[in-house]
Amino acid sequence: MGFFFRKKSLFFKGKEKSITTLNIHRIIIQLTLMSANIIIYNASAGSGKTYQLALNYLKLLNKLYQEREFNLKNLLTITFTNKASFEMKERIILFLKEICKQTERGKLLFEETGISPEKAETFLEEIFLKYDSLQIRTIDSFLLSLYRALSYELDMPTDFQIKTYIEESLIEKALNKLFEDTKNIEGLFNFLEKFVDHLFVTEDKLKIDIKNKLIKFSEKIFEKITYRKELLEVLGIYEEDRVERVLVDFYNNEILQDSKDYYLVLYTLLKKKLKEVLNKEKLLFIGIWKEILFQSLAQFPEFIPWIYVKLGNLEGIIIDEFQDTDRLQWEAILPIVEDVLSRNKILICAGDPKQSIFQWRGGDPFILEEIIQKFSSYSIKVEVLGKNYRSAPEVVKFNNLFFSYINKNLELKKELLEELIFSKDEFEEKEKILTLVLKDFDWSFENVVQEAVNDFRGEVKCKFLRIGKDLERKSLKEKAKELIKNEILVILRELEKKGDLDDVAILVRKNEDITELSSFLISEGFKVIGSSFLKIKESPIINTLFALLRFLNYSEDEIALAGFLSGGFFEDSLNILKKYYEFKLAGSNLNLIEFVKNEYPGFWKNYIEDFFFAKKYLSFYELCQYIVKKFKLEEKRKEELAYLYKFLSIVLDFTFKGGDLEEFLEYWEKYSEDELEMPKDKSAIKILTIHLAKGLEFNHVILPLFWEEKHFTSDLGLIFYNGNIYKGRKEELPNEGKIGWYLEKAKTKLELFNLLYVGFTRAIKSLYILLPEIEEIKGIWKLEATKIFNKIYSFLKGEIENFSL
Numbered sequence: 001m002g003f004f005f006r007k008k009s010l011f012f013k014g015k016e017k018s019i020t021t022l023n024i025h026r027i028i029i030q031l032t033l034m035s036a037n038i039i040i041y042n043a044s045a046g047s048g049k050t051y052q053l054a055l056n057y058l059k060l061l062n063k064l065y066q067e068r069e070f071n072l073k074n075l076l077t078i079t080f081t082n083k084a085s086f087e088m089k090e091r092i093i094l095f096l097k098e099i100c101k102q103t104e105r106g107k108l109l110f111e112e113t114g115i116s117p118e119k120a121e122t123f124l125e126e127i128f129l130k131y132d133s134l135q136i137r138t139i140d141s142f143l144l145s146l147y148r149a150l151s152y153e154l155d156m157p158t159d160f161q162i163k164t165y166i167e168e169s170l171i172e173k174a175l176n177k178l179f180e181d182t183k184n185i186e187g188l189f190n191f192l193e194k195f196v197d198h199l200f201v202t203e204d205k206l207k208i209d210i211k212n213k214l215i216k217f218s219e220k221i222f223e224k225i226t227y228r229k230e231l232l233e234v235l236g237i238y239e240e241d242r243v244e245r246v247l248v249d250f251y252n253n254e255i256l257q258d259s260k261d262y263y264l265v266l267y268t269l270l271k272k273k274l275k276e277v278l279n280k281e282k283l284l285f286i287g288i289w290k291e292i293l294f295q296s297l298a299q300f301p302e303f304i305p306w307i308y309v310k311l312g313n314l315e316g317i318i319i320d321e322f323q324d325t326d327r328l329q330w331e332a333i334l335p336i337v338e339d340v341l342s343r344n345k346i347l348i349c350a351g352d353p354k355q356s357i358f359q360w361r362g363g364d365p366f367i368l369e370e371i372i373q374k375f376s377s378y379s380i381k382v383e384v385l386g387k388n389y390r391s392a393p394e395v396v397k398f399n400n401l402f403f404s405y406i407n408k409n410l411e412l413k414k415e416l417l418e419e420l421i422f423s424k425d426e427f428e429e430k431e432k433i434l435t436l437v438l439k440d441f442d443w444s445f446e447n448v449v450q451e452a453v454n455d456f457r458g459e460v461k462c463k464f465l466r467i468g469k470d471l472e473r474k475s476l477k478e479k480a481k482e483l484i485k486n487e488i489l490v491i492l493r494e495l496e497k498k499g500d501l502d503d504v505a506i507l508v509r510k511n512e513d514i515t516e517l518s519s520f521l522i523s524e525g526f527k528v529i530g531s532s533f534l535k536i537k538e539s540p541i542i543n544t545l546f547a548l549l550r551f552l553n554y555s556e557d558e559i560a561l562a563g564f565l566s567g568g569f570f571e572d573s574l575n576i577l578k579k580y581y582e583f584k585l586a587g588s589n590l591n592l593i594e595f596v597k598n599e600y601p602g603f604w605k606n607y608i609e610d611f612f613f614a615k616k617y618l619s620f621y622e623l624c625q626y627i628v629k630k631f632k633l634e635e636k637r638k639e640e641l642a643y644l645y646k647f648l649s650i651v652l653d654f655t656f657k658g659g660d661l662e663e664f665l666e667y668w669e670k671y672s673e674d675e676l677e678m679p680k681d682k683s684a685i686k687i688l689t690i691h692l693a694k695g696l697e698f699n700h701v702i703l704p705l706f707w708e709e710k711h712f713t714s715d716l717g718l719i720f721y722n723g724n725i726y727k728g729r730k731e732e733l734p735n736e737g738k739i740g741w742y743l744e745k746a747k748t749k750l751e752l753f754n755l756l757y758v759g760f761t762r763a764i765k766s767l768y769i770l771l772p773e774i775e776e777i778k779g780i781w782k783l784e785a786t787k788i789f790n791k792i793y794s795f796l797k798g799e800i801e802n803f804s805l
Contacts, residue, residue, distance in 0.1 A: 036381040039351040045761030046390025054091040060316045072133040073312025075706050078323035088570040094647030096120045147289045148311040160284040166222045171215045174273040187247035194582035195262050219703045252440045290328045297335040351468030353444035388450040392458020403448040419750040437746045458765045484704045503682040505698035514687050527684040539643035558592045569631045621655040690759045701763035705771035709782045712745045
């Protein structure tokens, strides 16, 4: 065995002990870690990103150990989700165990990391003893810990409860406080009066129930504040300067000429009042803590040593899924990154702009590009992870061909983007906008071609469904859905016949598609897990438990008691309801509560009265645990344990933050949307959205390309472009505003290509793409993804058939 490096004219014998391939790789890696301050991994789907980051973590850990600065707190790894954080920890611990056991992979890991079995054992012991010091966490979790660490320096309360969303009741309180201020602030009443007049003229939908509409709008803008830095900056300018002048003008009966000023003045005033409400109730909203952090650390870099005193001195930072980081998150951690680099330490980022599908909630893949420009004075290494360790060669080849073709074909690319962004609009700046969008597209899909590593056979099948043209629009849609369901059934039956039905996923665009498809497949006898089923509110055990908690909070709630009894927590519960129904038919006037007390005194005393008594001295979490043990739910409802444990973990977290039963019931609607992780039961067919499938892989993926996209509207009707802000319909905007509007729209359309990429690259063995014939649906629906696929496929059809998909 030998290795020949032509360019360097070097020849190495594989069996020589002086230098092996692994040693070469190890030397290169060690030199990289020593020479580069910043390492950026461009990590396409299935390229071993988590493996690479875990490897780098261990190398850095070993480096710290050798420099006698070993402390788990000194390395920070930031992930996008809790699941990714757990997987990273799991991978690191697994690698150390492999090295300890000296398995074949463990020996390779030893060569790559320089960590001996003895040292690996030391690291494992340190992790197990100080697991809380292992700084592998989500970015919001890290930012919250920063905020807590600096709460004294920032003169903020430490005993606050975290809010990841703003309830309408809080906004209503802020509005009421604002209305109260009309007595004291000159011009405020006139402003609010003129604002309402302006709304009646410009916003038809606001003429009914104006207060609730304002609350809804305000809720949305406070949600956007959590990641729209531009919005935050604009509100900051208004807060500092314009509001006072505007109110003085209104006192003198002036009228604002620009529609956006009405909204921005109101939101600025409302934001101030909302902060007062939150402070009074000892609540902290996620958007506000990110805002305070990014402003404070930028203005007062002297806070950073205090952070290190309280959280540990950072020697390296690793950031995963960088394309999903939002602007405000990045600005908040930037001062710490700058400090780490200034001390000649290391920053490692991994991301893939092609998989940026969360831009609708602030994810900004272009921050990666900015890092290279901002830190150009430092040593930067960009490494493309170009191998695919996930998929069969046929799947890799299809994706290479499909996405590289459009990337290379300028005319096709331009034609598609022009249709998606402008449709039939004529705009004099069209070429300027297309040039900017094409540049973004080329950057995102620059490194799309991968080398297949696996040698097992796979397949890609594209099935075009004939709908027929003689049906009305609604009937066409139903017919298309029926054809897709039947085709899915055919694929599943074929896989079942082959004995290869394990690990099948059907990826859809919207949550509402999941329920319909799940019901159909269940009726056909298949075992199905739909991601919508994973919401804890879908669990009977949780709904029954919640009904009991409602009754314990208000002992006159007859409906809550009925809901609890219908859940069957004990043998006689359904019988109690049946007897009560018979009593009512016989003409009894007793309500359900009195009936249970009189007819089932043993049950009432042993359970209901006991729970009311326990509620007086137990915390909310302890009460829930007591109920679970009393009814032996862990033994009786084993099939729902995952939901139960998820519920208890939410209650524990809520109790830890100072919440009680009454408050929990008030916010239940939000908590009930929490989801379980997708179970690893490979025998069940999984149905989930493409967004939820990101980061996952399945043996067989079925992707119906039947997405009807919504009509584009800008967030809050506001357009940010070139340092300016605009509001109004596209037709009413000035030229600069229109450019901004089209660029905002372009972002959403570019994300369609990313969704296709994420969907196609989930498959390990088989990828099935189902879509209607384009001629039959032309001009009927906004099936933009279907049109994109058809256009590219029509050019590639011959090449695709040549390699026998």
